[in-house]
Amino acid sequence: MRPFLSHPFDDDKLKEECGVFGVIGVSDAANFVALGMHALQHRGQEAGGIVSHDPEQGFNSARRFGYVRDNFTDPDTMATLPGALAIGHVRYSTAGSKGSTAIRDVQPFFGEFAMGGAAVAHNGNLTNAAALRRELIERGSIFQSSSDSECIIHLMARSIQKNIPERMKDALRRVEGAFSVVAMTRTKLIGVRDPLGVRPLVIGRIGEGWALSSETCGLDIIGAEFIREVEPGEMVVIDETRGIESFHPFERRAARFCIFEHVYFSRPDSILGGRSVYETRRQIGVELAKEAPVDADLVCPVPDSGTPAAIGFSQQSGIPYAMGIIRNQYMGRTFIEPTEQIRNMGVRLKLNVNRALIKGKRVILVDDSVVRGTTSRKIKDMILDAGAAEVHFRIASPPTAWPCFYGVDTPERGKLLAANMSEDEMRDWIGVDSLRFISLDGLYRAVGEAGGRDPNAPRYCDACFSGDYPVAPSDKIEQGFEMKAAE
Template sequence: MSNKMPPAHPFDDDKLREECGVFGVIGVTDAANFVALGLHALQHRGQEAGGIVTHSPETGFNQARRMGLVRDNFTSEKMMAMLPGSIGIGHVRYSTAGNKNQQTAIRDVQPFFGEFSMGGAAVAHNGNITNANSLRRELIERGSIFQSSSDTECIIHLMARSMGRNIPDRMEEALRKVEGAFSIVAMTRTKLIGCRDALGVRPLVLGKIGNGWALASESCALDIIGAEFVREIAPGEMVVITEKGVESHYPFRPNRARFCIFEHVYFSRPDSIVGGRSVYETRENIGRELAKEAPVEADIVCPVPDSGTPAAIGYSLQSGIPYAMGIIRNQYMGRTFIEPTEQIRNMGVRLKLNVNRALIKDKRVILVDDSVVRGTTSRKIKEMILDAGAKEVHFRIASPPTAWPCFYGVDTPQREKLLAATMTEDEMRSHLGVDSLKFISLDGLYRAVGEANGRDPNAPSYCDACFSGEYPVAPSDMIEQGFQAKTAAE
């Protein structure tokens, strides 16, 4: 029997995947239940595994890490009884790198826990440390023994070597040696800690629930527990939360924020608030901009569900072409529906999506999707639409061409596997076999997120490296391994 894990998304390997989501709470009864609810709301950010750590004076630190979905692991009374306490943090994961072997991958599941001279601490991390390989080599040479392949473990070892007088001080010192993108939720026996990197690439928000507090990757996780959204943690800010309240520290040199613009396009849930903006409204704006930039005569506008829906609505409203649910999503296809043999894998998209034939037949169809990565799913959807009798198929994509890999916590194929890295737009249209293919421009995307003048090429306000190839933090580990950064000609 093979010990290789099935792909986390066996029927949808053509999307960029957020690496993980983090959540923490303090000052509540049964913190684990709140953490489980928060992680459930963040499940879209990682479906491979999850973990929860809590602390109570009677039992000390308690932890559980499991492969699979939150609903399958952290809902039973027996499980939650093993995680007592009024403070807790959690993590959901979709690995980018690391071990995919079922029997060893559990070692990579966060939160990670460490015992220090002043007490224990647990750390959960969303993002990617771009100098993790060099840090790991240095730490191992100095005697550190690693238990996982996760870059997050570097933070624990750096904290262990720090001479800081308390856990927050040690975390500050450790994070000053880290490069890349990170939003961190951590805990001690009495403190909940949250921190974002100096550029604020990955999201983190603060909420208030009764006399307690919560930290989460997205505001939708605050909604599910009935917490009031207070604010976003600022780029470069560390908050230390105790029963006395919230203290802010700024351990990093001030820098211009470069929040991930793809959070607006795809990663965040549409009911979240990101950068003070409704994600849903932003995606509708993207559709409107796309309709202005790339109009086409057609009969209906159809989203590729579910991620293309708000942009398709915006395109329809702007263009005046009727919106229609031409593709229906099967909401009940679980990850373990059937073992994906080659024959079944070829049917994969049809297992998840089905064409509304009566609506599509004899129509000129505009399909709106959030992105094109490898192009494999787009080709299959196009074939399904044509099989249903469509006269024409026009793709409109709610993001610029994804031509560069992300090294800041997103699962991205190697550059040569990205369709836009090897083909022009017209070549991609021919490859997909559609009547027309248009992407929103980078300026159009910036306008949709509130930048009236588009993208400032000298000082862009977002991280858009996956589109532009301009990395705000040099991916030093990948460059060491041979990655070719963007040249002036590109």
């Protein structure tokens, strides 16, 4: 069977790079990791990998293309991953070779050091990876993948520290950008977040063991108790006898968690920063209804990511909520080698309009974002073809006008609709009766910042909306990317 391709009908959405998961102190840890990866599948659907350790058999690994359910539920495969310690990774490529079909790019990455082996799984993006890679190659490192994450292993190999956690501290002090890392040695499970805490990472307790996960939904599936988040700039080192040790190896900085995790990336049943993701998204809809009211007959979500915001919009506006668009739940996010004819069917293979509900109605469509705008145009056409009297778009995020360099697959700036058009121009290009985005202040209010966004000290990374990059993307600047001019 040929490798899976990216879904041809999801190319107008931002995509997370990956999710990470680890377990220590439970029998058959790899089985728990596979469950956690399944819960994090929304963060990456291209490939997955697991590394485990058993005192008798040492380190073992399995890396596969496609869904977790298709690769890590087979008893024969899982039998090759024994031990009470394991980590896993689900991947969607941003750095390195996008859409690469090379198994060498699938994490976790493994390295053998003088004091023993270590495996590393990374969520995020290193903004100085190209410069580091050049330096390491010039000094004799031989890379096996195109992933920026492999730099961490090579930097660890060049450290003179006497144990692996200290070598990891050395390595991560050299990198820039965003990283939530789950790693393992023969006896320890390690979790680290970058000083800004851009990407999430949480700690759970399962029986006498421990778990690390990108999101709390990964803990829920294995029956683990959510203990707390790994703090920005914190390293936790866990072993079965000493429990958790906490270190802060980086200079402390004001946190800038990715605000788009609240809007789209994280599962709605997860908890971020003590807040329900579902409730935050519902509140985004409430704020959107306050900022951009419109007379209409129905509020309809663009499933599934627009659903909580549509519910909030309906509750605030008093306009009835309805499932005007139905998603084909069996479509999935990947498709094997679609023909050109199937590609031309476009979004209709994934979404279908509830014609009996839509005909003659003034419809408000609520979606999470507009990237290129191509999908929005197709959905508008479907709604009008079903006989809608009016179509109004309400978007649960501000205009996406800047690319993300911290672990999200974003088109280059020239391909972002909001980078090239005003809101009115986007409305006309999409062809709807009205188009409104939530304001950046409104989004901040929805995530709990009552005063909106403080322009002098924003609490979140919102670079994709504001152009305010908390870490300069040095590799991209070297390639010609122009930062936003100072106001």
